[in-house]
Amino acid sequence: MLRTTLLLGALTGLIMGIGQFLGGSQGLTIAFIFAIIMNFGSYWFSDKIVLAMYSARQVGEAEAPMLYRIVHNITLRAGMPMPKLYIIPTDAANAFATGRNPQHAAVAVTEGILRLMNERELTGVLAHELSHVKNRDILISSIAATLAGVIMMIADMARWAAIFGGFNRSDDREGGGSAIGLIAMSILAPLAAMVIQMAISRTREFAADETGARMSGDPLGLSSALKKLGMASERIPLNASPQTAHFFIVNPLSGRSLMRLFSTHPPLEERIERLEAMAGVRA
Numbered sequence: 001m002l003r004t005t006l007l008l009g010a011l012t013g014l015i016m017g018i019g020q021f022l023g024g025s026q027g028l029t030i031a032f033i034f035a036i037i038m039n040f041g042s043y044w045f046s047d048k049i050v051l052a053m054y055s056a057r058q059v060g061e062a063e064a065p066m067l068y069r070i071v072h073n074i075t076l077r078a079g080m081p082m083p084k085l086y087i088i089p090t091d092a093a094n095a096f097a098t099g100r101n102p103q104h105a106a107v108a109v110t111e112g113i114l115r116l117m118n119e120r121e122l123t124g125v126l127a128h129e130l131s132h133v134k135n136r137d138i139l140i141s142s143i144a145a146t147l148a149g150v151i152m153m154i155a156d157m158a159r160w161a162a163i164f165g166g167f168n169r170s171d172d173r174e175g176g177g178s179a180i181g182l183i184a185m186s187i188l189a190p191l192a193a194m195v196i197q198m199a200i201s202r203t204r205e206f207a208a209d210e211t212g213a214r215m216s217g218d219p220l221g222l223s224s225a226l227k228k229l230g231m232a233s234e235r236i237p238l239n240a241s242p243q244t245a246h247f248f249i250v251n252p253l254s255g256r257s258l259m260r261l262f263s264t265h266p267p268l269e270e271r272i273e274r275l276e277a278m279a280g281v282r283a
Contacts, residue, residue, distance in 0.1 A: 007252075008076065010196050012210065013033065013037075013195075014151055014189060014192055014193060015021075015097075015151060018151070018155075018189055023149055024089035026211045029041070033101055043100055044100065046089055046098065046100075047098040047100065047104070047105075047106055050096075050098050050106060050204055050206065050244055050247060051086055051098065051106060053244065054090075054108070054110045055087045055088065055089055056086035056087065056088045056195075056241075057086060057087055057167070058084055058085065058086050059085050059086065059087050060085070064087065065086060066107065066119065066122070067114065067122075067126075067172050068085060070122060070126050071083065071085060071126055071130070073143045074123070074126060074127050074130055074215055074216065077215065078130065078134060080102050080130065080133065080134055080217050081102055081103055081105075082108050083097070083099065083102075083106055083130070083133060084105070084106040084107075085106070085108075085109075086106055086107070086108035086109075087108070087109060087110070087111060087114070088108055088109065088110045088111065089110075089111055090110050090111060090112060090233070090238060091110075091111065091112045091236055092110055092112050092233070092236045092237060092238035092239075092252065093110060093112040093113040093115075093116045093117075093228070093229055093232040093233065093236070094110050094112070094113060094229070094233070094238050094248045094249060094250060094252055095107070095108065095109040095113055095125050095126070095129055095248065095249050096108055096129065096247040096248045096249065097129040097132045097133050097247075098132065098247060099133065100261040101136060102134060102136075102194070104134050104213065105133040107126065107129050107130065107133075108126075109122075109126075110238070112236065113125065113229075115223055116228055116232055117228065119226070120218065120221040121221055121222075121224050121228065122221075122225070122271065123216050123218065123221055124212065124216055124218060124219075124221035124222030124224070125222065125225045125229075126211070127212035127213070127215040127216035127222065128208050128209060128211075128212035128222055128249055129208075129212070129249065130212070130215065131207075131208045131211035131215055132204070132208050134211065134215075135204075135207065135211060137177075137204045137207075137208065140200060140204070151189050151190060151192075151193040154191045155187075156192050187263065190230035198263070198264050201246040201264040201265065202264070202265065202266045205212060205265055205266055206266060206271065207214065208273065209222060209271050209274065209275060210274070210278065213275055219276070219279040220275070220276070220279045220281070221277040221280040222275055223272050223275040223276055223279070226249075226250065226271055226272050226275070227268075227272060228270055229249065229250045229268075230268045233250050233251070233252065237252060237253060238253075240252035240253060240254035245264055246265070250265060250268065251263050251264065251265040259275035
């Protein structure tokens with residue numbers, strides 16, 4: 001709860017700060033109302049939005065028997081409800097979970113990961129994703145993605161306003177921003193949003209690796225899967241939005257060297273080391 005509160009407070013505060021800068025006290029009020037609406041909307045609808053972004057289609061036991069069996073077995077052992085299952089039509093290998101709570105969760109895997117992984121490795125991947133659901137990390141991710149997207153959108157609007165002379169105010173005391181200020185804010189605000197997401201996402205991935213390994217009882221299965229995914233993502237990066245990259249088990253943008261500077265995931269080598277240490281493997 002503390003982590004969720006800090007995240008929402010930081011991103012919501014950033015939106016309100018932009019509103020104050022762009023429109024003074026009136027802009028602050030509008031931004032506050034907008035942030036409340038976006039928080040509510042992201043809580044209820046972010047899962048549907050993210051699944052639709054990647055053209056994920058829901059599947060059942062008849063269509064994906066191994067996928068269904070693995071998830072069913074993990075949820076039984078963990079005492080969790082069975083989530084909805086989705087397949088994303090792409091050769092890139094990756095997976096993510098979404099949903100506001102365990103009762104309304106969904107797990108999505110790509111066609112590429114189903115072809116790449118053996119059953120042991122796929123079990124490790126799915127246990128990792130289900131641990132996000134169990135720990136309610138998905139709520140944090142969903143809200144972070146939505147609010148970060150809002151910040152990016154407002155920053156784009158501010159940049160164009162600076163170029164074409166929008167948001168000009170005759171009374172500077174009301175808080176209207178200058179063109180230089182608008183350009184600076186349009187650069188710094190998205191960076192601040194990304195830093196907040198990174199801080200949450202890195203610790204969340206480490207925790208999900210550990211919880212997932214305990215749920216599956218096989219840290220080396222997940223370790224082997226991460227090794228394969230690291231190589232596969234370099235070969236075939238997923239065409240993913242930066243605002244939703246943190247949903248995935250490995251960074252879908254890792255094939256793009258610039259995005260490594262702003263990765264929402266810890267280094268794969270460190271994740272693998274931790275999993276091997278859990279299994280008692282010596283370096």
